[in-house]
Amino acid sequence: AQSVTQLDSHVSVSEGTPVLLRCNYSSSYSPSLFWYVQHPNKGLQLLLKYTSAATLVKGINGFEAEFKKSETSFHLTKPSAHMSDAAEYFCVVSDRRGGGNKLTFGTGTQLKVEL
Amino acid sequence: EPEVTQTPSHQVTQMGQEVILRCVPISNHLYFYWYRQILGQKVEFLVSFYNNEISEKSEIFDDQFSVERPDGSNFTLKIRSTKLEDSAMYFCASRKRDLGKDTDTQYFGPGTRLTVL
Numbered sequence: 001a002q003s004v005t006q007l008d009s010h011v012s013v014s015e016g017t018p019v020l021l022r023c024n025y026s027s028s029y030s031p032s033l034f035w036y037v038q039h040p041n042k043g044l045q046l047l048l049k050y051t052s053a054a055t056l057v058k059g060i061n062g063f064e065a066e067f068k069k070s071e072t073s074f075h076l077t078k079p080s081a082h083m084s085d086a087a088e089y090f091c092v093v094s095d096r097r098g099g100g101n102k103l104t105f106g107t108g109t110q111l112k113v114e115l
Numbered sequence: 116e117p118e119v120t121q122t123p124s125h126q127v128t129q130m131g132q133e134v135i136l137r138c139v140p141i142s143n144h145l146y147f148y149w150y151r152q153i154l155g156q157k158v159e160f161l162v163s164f165y166n167n168e169i170s171e172k173s174e175i176f177d178d179q180f181s182v183e184r185p186d187g188s189n190f191t192l193k194i195r196s197t198k199l200e201d202s203a204m205y206f207c208a209s210r211k212r213d214l215g216k217d218t219d220t221q222y223f224g225p226g227t228r229l230t231v232l
Contacts (some may be wrong), residue, residue, distance in 0.1 A: 043206065090158065097142075103148075103160060105158040
């Protein structure tokens, strides 16, 4: 079975400082990993994904994540936070068995950005 | 850019009533999904659908739930007799066929907030 653990339910940063949202995964197969963002009262938007190509993945809005197989981690980072980054972030793993590709979500990390 | 759309954005119903949530996936996508997010909890997989049949379903997706692609564009989730615990945000998602680029990515709609009274 696959699972995702997001280590922090809430992260608070000051505008202009780095962001680190932590994610560890468990999967019996070579996983596909994603980060999705959910702004208040909005749907789920894909930030970036890892699908067995480059281990450092760049996404939208300056976010990036590094796949580290030895640590089973896929942490999300951004060098400089902006107020508009305040949202909930979900680390997600995809199960490719059977072709269904169902997604398993982490519990989410609420990012707060302060002035 | 093509988007997944969902209607209605908010549905209020009485316990025991039937509801149908509607989704229009991205037009060239072939895999369709429903997920739900109970308030304060994580997003949970309900069902995946391909080639006019369910390919996988979760334990949540019991006999009260059904899915259908009635006309080649819409993808619906029906709950036959709603319970209080069905109150949640329901997300539809779609994915391309398994050839070419970007086949792993599921694109989500904005969600339908279902409130069961």
